[in-house]
Amino acid sequence: MLVVNTEKCMSCEACVAVCGTGAAQMVDGKAYIDVNLCVECYACKSVCPSEAIEEKEG
Ligand code: SF4
Ligand code: SF4
Numbered sequence: 001m002l003v004v005n006t007e008k009c010m011s012c013e014a015c016v017a018v019c020g021t022g023a024a025q026m027v028d029g030k031a032y033i034d035v036n037l038c039v040e041c042y043a044c045k046s047v048c049p050s051e052a053i054e055e056k057e058g
Contacts, residue, residue, distance in 0.1 A: 006030040008052035015044035
């Protein structure tokens with residue numbers, strides 16, 4: 001699964017713009033990925049300028 005490292009997130013919202021399922025959202029000013037909506041297409045990870053979106057086991 002993909003998770004947002006909120007310490008790296010610069011709140012640019014690029015991931016939200018590119019996400020086709022609505023999984024990438026802004027919550028409290030930082031990106032958040034809803035695992036129930038995410039289809040792991042990695043588009044957000046590719047577009048993130050600060051490498052804030054990281055892979056995590058589980
Ligand atoms: S693209 Fe990266 S830096 Fe921009 S809001 Fe998403 S996680 Fe944060
Ligand atoms: S991996 Fe794809 S579906 Fe999941 S949050 Fe990123 S852009 Fe959206």
